[in-house]
Amino acid sequence: MKTKSSLHFRGKYDRLQYLDWVRGIGALIMLQGHVFDSYLKPELRSGGAFTFSQFIGGMPPAMFLFLTGVTLAFLMDSSERKGIAPRERMTTALRRSGYLFGLAFAFRAFEWVAGLPVSTGADFLRVDILNCMGFSVAALSVMAIFRTAERARLSAVLGFAIAFLSPLISQIDWTAVPWMVRAYLVPDHRFFGFFPWGAYLAFGVAAGSAIRLIPADGMDRAMQWTAIAAGAAILICQYLAQAPYSIYAASDYWLNSPAQVLTKQSVTLLMLAFAFVWTQYIAKDGWSWVRQFGVTSLLVYWVHIELIYGRWMWFFKNNLTVAQTVVTAIGVILSMLAISAIKTYWVQVRAMLAEMGWPSTEKSERVSGD
Secondary structure (H helix, E strand, O other): OOOHHHHHHHHHOOOOHHHHHHHHHHHHHHHHHHHHHHHEOHHHOOOHHHHHHHHHHOHHHHHHHHHHHHHHHHHHHHHHHOOOOHHHHHHHHHHHHHHHHHHHHHHHHHHHHHOOOOOOHHHHHOOOHHHHHHHHHHHHHHHHHOOHHHHHHHHHHHHHHHHHHHHHHHHOOOOOOOHHHHHHHOOOOOOOOHHHHHHHHHHHHHHHHHHHHOOHHHHHHHHHHHHHHHHHHHHHHHHHHHOOOOOOOOOOOOOOOHHHHHHHHHHHHHHHHHHHHHHHHHOOOOOOHHHHHHHOHHHHHHHHHHHHHOOOOHHHOOOEOHHHHHHHHHHHHHHHHHHHHHHHOHHHHHHHHHHOOOOOOOOOOOOOOO
């Protein structure tokens, strides 16, 4: 039997502000990282500014995969509460996977057409973050057959398993396997393979399931313990990463190391705990420009990739100093914020433009007798 506080929690947090806030932070980190990657002069890329930009720029994919897992867990829990059969719950999760794959290939098709005549078929089939999301959701769809409490535990175990198996997967001889299969599975600096990136989505399913189980009056304490555990995990992972011994015959920290995966996951959990405190007790209700990025993160992702890596700003490519790149990053962030806000508040924007005398795109009503 569900407690009153638990039911109140689910009604109040159907759209959890702190999750949008974390997603918004991820979008901001992503924007600056891509601006530095595309526009900074090559001879300046050994400096501290670029190194720092790209170091933190490695966080957004992990954050987005984690949050996709949280959303998937909410979907599974909601289906379970509606009394939907396990097989149908799994089918629903697979449909979410298909939706993500559809977005991935639609995005690639747009890029491929926009990049002609230099684009190739390999560009269209490249395994990027959206492809990884779609594949990982399909792989994790089996979690839908379990109850929420079981799902939380099993998904956490699966996340650790994916992380710790990644160096072993790298050591397997995959030369006889088609490159696309390898791209979806094997750790590779060029692609987002299930190993190790799928671990973040599995951890997200575990966290989302836990959120659904925790009553409203227990969330504060849960976030406190999350922050403590995440901080301790970061210290332990850094110690193990620098240790002179390893349980693996070969491991690359920046490619397949469990220490790196768990460090990024722990940083994401710290952000989650901070975002909860910020949105619940400091910012509270009201418009937030960071959250604004979070609620339209897919739009921001789609537009900024074409803007930064496409032909629109070709004159900036590999041509800016550090100061110029910082100014450009601020300009890109403000532009993306404007596009995001226009998308969210399009009805109000259209009404304001109409008041200013701009022609309306709406079809005027036909007058009787016309």
